Amino acid sequence: MVVLKYLFNVLVFPGLLFSALVGLLLSGLDRKVVARMQKRIGPPIIQPIYDFFKLLGKETIVPRAASRRTFLYAPVIGLLALVTVTLFIPIYKYTAISTVADIIVILYLLTIPAVALIMGGAASGSPYAGVGISREMVAIISYELPLVIVLLTIGKHVGMALNKGVITFSLSQIVSYQAEFGPMITNWRLIPAALALLLIIPIKVGSLPFDIAEAEIEICEGPLVEYSGAPLAIFKLNHAIKMFIMTSLFVTLFLSGKGTGILILDIVLQVLLSAVIVVISISTLKAITARLKVEQVLKFFWTYPTALALISLILVWIGR
């Protein structure tokens, strides 16, 4: 019986089917809102689902200079890691797996899709892909530092109240703290950390103004330049699931709480709040800015979001 429950969790909810569907819908919503901000009618909201099925119908070409197995298996590794991460994120009171050190597991597993992109690009054997993967490495270096500081800040704040002063790494404890004292964003000490996390979400997802790695016209799409057919469909699916995971993580860390008691209404509430975060942080920046240069991205992330997160950390440490 336990095996059946885990199979249901991995394949249907909150695993592959649920997060793929919600991720593709959120990605479509993002495109529609960007189009409306630029005063035009955009594509319909279910457009990424049509994109995914169309890519499944094209033929797959493996170039002669590529190493075949790495080329074909790189996106699948990214998909497996992302599906595992979705099992750890709680939806108001329901988690599939809840352990003592949730945050550390999520941090490590979330670097695997980025590394899978680097592996796929390196196995292509094309010079455009080589330029793309070096830019992706610069992007990973720049956002890891503020992300760790934000997570440590929230862990310390909750740990002072519920865990006898030690940092807590468990997401279910963070949710139960918010059920007692209200959502985390109402605490004035943690607002700089929320702003820092809102700025980190676009670069994790790979959208303007920080999309120096993939989806570019200036280096012919970067690491994805030689992909076609089914592997490309899985890469686009990874991109959509990453959007769902990052916004859902923001909602759990800052806007969670008691919720209603019914599971279906909790799911709907979480998805609606994720959609609001997508519109605020991803679409608005995508519609009005251009792309930054590589050294400007590194300089930006090691000054502004790091400073905001450090201010929150110091305020939490000396308060209480």
Place this chain on the structure above:
Amino acid sequence: MFKKLIEKSFEKSPWLFHLNTGSCNGCDIEIVSVITPRYDAERMGFKLTGSPRHADIILVTGPITSQSRDRLIRTLAQVPDPKVVVSIGSCPRSTNVFNGSYSVEGPLDKYVPIDVSIAGCPPKPEAIIDGLAKAIEILREKRRAMK
């Protein structure tokens, strides 16, 4: 089981790639103006991609100059099936005013069969949208005949 859904998706989300083989850039400006907010082609699912391996419909402009002939053949061979070749303007159809020049290698008909041709010098963006709508139907027929 998924066959009908895949066939319908070929109609709803075709991706374009634009190839310039020595044109005067008039037709290129009209292609880019189809993406602007006034004639928005994205509401029908069109998207300009950066790599020929991601594309379904290839838009070719310009008479084929001798410097770009090898690159044209290599790029067209990289596009995965099913694909549709659309020639925009009168330069690829029959090399317009550059007929008989020493550096022009002839109309596009010599290298690849053209599916849709849009005449005009340059064609109006509404005519380009008409041609793309015809190309989508041909794409769906090619997908149906593939397996």
Place this chain on the structure above:
Amino acid sequence: MKFPYLKEAIKSVFKKPSTEIYPIVNKEAPEGYRGKINYYPEKCVNCGMCIRVCAPGCITRTIEKTEEGDKITFNFYQGQCTFCSLCADFCPRGAIELTKNYHLAVTDEKDLLVSGTFIKKLPPKPPVQPQQQVQNQQNQGAAKTE
């Protein structure tokens, strides 16, 4: 860190988009637009000025001799035309006209050919007179003027 156009972007979400929905709403070309060629063969006199003036050389003609006169066919290939309208400006009888029709997206090459045929009758020949009668007429004309 400045974010330009932020207010305009947020205000545009609630306004009507400025897209013209083309295939559902038909659009007419402005006045003086040079579109597809219309050829009136009944006005043509086969002077050949349009062939001399055409820059890409897309006008061709074929002549067949029949018993009534010459059967002349003019072919305008729109796939090579630049739409400069020099042929319409130089035609002395106004037999060529560039219309406002811009729907030129075709799948078959033969739809791009505009052609017209007309028959040019030769002028009637005067009757042939024998040599003696011509001399008599000239002598009579010289005697009258004297």
